[in-house]
Amino acid sequence: MENPFGEATCRQLAGLLLTRYDREGRDLPWRRTRDPYRIWLAEIMLQQTGVKTVLPYYAGFLERFPTIQALAEGELEEVLSLWQGLGYYRRARHLHATARHVVRELGGRFPDTCEAMGRLPGIGPSTAGAILAIAFGQHQAILDGNVKRVLARVLALAMPPDTTVGKRTLWEQARRLTPRERPGDYAQAIMDLGATVCTLRQPLCPSCPWQGYCAAQREGCPEAYPVRLAQAPKPRKYQFQALVTRPDGRVLLLPKRDATLLGGLWHPPGDEPGLSAVPPEAEAVRRHLAEGLGIQVATPCPLDAVAHTFTHFHLTVFPFLCPWRAGEPPEASGGRWIDWRQDRRTPLATLHRKVLARLSESPATPALEA
DNA sequence: AAACCGGGGTT
DNA sequence: AACCCAGGTTT
Numbered sequence: 600m601e602n603p604f605g606e607a608t609c610r611q612l613a614g615l616l617l618t619r620y621d622r623e624g625r626d627l628p629w630r631r632t633r634d635p636y637r638i639w640l641a642e643i644m645l646q647q648t649g650v651k652t653v654l655p656y657y658a659g660f661l662e663r664f665p666t667i668q669a670l671a672e673g674e675l676e677e678v679l680s681l682w683q684g685l686g687y688y689r690r691a692r693h694l695h696a697t698a699r700h701v702v703r704e705l706g707g708r709f710p711d712t713c714e715a716m717g718r719l720p721g722i723g724p725s726t727a728g729a730i731l732a733i734a735f736g737q738h739q740a741i742l743d744g745n746v747k748r749v750l751a752r753v754l755a756l757a758m759p760p761d762t763t764v765g766k767r768t769l770w771e772q773a774r775r776l777t778p779r780e781r782p783g784d785y786a787q788a789i790m791d792l793g794a795t796v797c798t799l800r801q802p803l804c805p806s807c808p809w810q811g812y813c814a815a816q817r818e819g820c821p822e823a824y825p826v827r828l829a830q831a832p833k834p835r836k837y838q839f840q841a842l843v844t845r846p847d848g849r850v851l852l853l854p855k856r857d858a859t860l861l862g863g864l865w866h867p868p869g870d871e872p873g874l875s876a877v878p879p880e881a882e883a884v885r886r887h888l889a890e891g892l893g894i895q896v897a898t899p900c901p902l903d904a905v906a907h908t909f910t911h912f913h914l915t916v917f918p919f920l921c922p923w924r925a926g927e928p929p930e931a932s933g934g935r936w937i938d939w940r941q942d943r944r945t946p947l948a949t950l951h952r953k954v955l956a957r958l959s960e961s962p963a964t965p966a967l968e969a
Numbered sequence: 970a971a972a973c974c975g976g977g978g979t980t
Numbered sequence: 981a982a983c984c985c986a987g988g989t990t991t
Contacts, residue, residue: 686987723977
């Protein structure tokens with residue numbers, strides 16, 4: 600694409616956006632600081648997650664880890680505990696790894712170039728640009744989801760933003776539009792515009808400082824952008840999970856040591872997700888526990904299935920209530936008996952909380968309340 | 970229930 | 981360059 604806006608027009612557009620931001624931009628906690636640590640934390644939490652969800656996590660996280668030194672000294676398990684429910688737990692592992700690297704190898708200071716910043720775990724080109732622009736005042740562009748949508752509309756971009764050509768075009772125009780003055784405020788301003796005015800559905804074009812410059816608005820249907828590729832349907836998978844309970848209410852949980860899938864979180868024993876839509880026989884569940892963990896249980900009792908959607912597939916879990924009779928998990932399994940409602944030190948993913956909640960709904964212990 | 974967002978890592 | 985990723989919010 601040729602450059603649709605000349606240099607003078609780019610300066611004008613940036614000015615219009617900054618004026619709106621100064622007058623109407625949201626007051627968010629991470630906009631009240633230039634501490635790179637706080638800006639970095641906000642950018643990581645805001646990846647794949649909305650502002651409203653992030654706010655309480657951001658406050659709680661900073662209360663426990665007010666500085667990058669505190670975070671570097673903390674244990675991963677506690678970091679994951681504070682991240683519980685926020686999803687995409689790899690972000691939390693990367694956050695912790697980067698904190699340790701910055702503190703131990705870089706004297707506690709973030710690198711000040713895009714290349715070096717982008718080598719840190721969990722930080723890519725857009726997040727690196729955001730930190731450098733907002734915390735260090737450098738002339739760097741960002742390209743997150745909000746910015747992609749705004750620019751795709753202003754340019755009436757014909758191709759999907761995630762294609763190679765689409766990305767190259769958007770990065771190029773994002774750089775051209777970023778002003779030399781106040782690049783950090785500009786970054787916040789364009790994200791704010793995307794989140795509050797140039798929204799996915801029903802954009803508020805009459806309130807937009809760029810109306811009159813926007814090719815999508817001129818075409819009459821801004822919602823037609825960004826152009827999307829057809830999405831592949833998500834497969835549905837099935838698994839069982841065994842809730843081995845002791846008389847005192849504790850449940851057997853195992854740590855997920857796998858580096859990529861919910862790594863560091865805890866889960867009940869079960870089989871791998873598969874394609875069979877039929878729950879296993881109780882006898883198969885009992886055998887799985889006996890052979891895999893050396894644990895004997897009374898006849899497993901099926902509970903209501905739990906449905907959960909992940910990024911790339913739907914999952915149905917068949918929970919089984921399994922009263923413990925004998926046996927302890929082998930040392931190598933890392934298994935522990937946990938009072939999961941009380942224990943704040945054991946990070947659990949949302950799925951496993953939903954599965955464990957079935958224990959309070961089981962036919963064996965009917966609800967007492969009306 | 971369905972649509973859809975989103976950036977970094979890996980190969 | 982293509983593919984992958986163990987969620988959540990909005991409509």
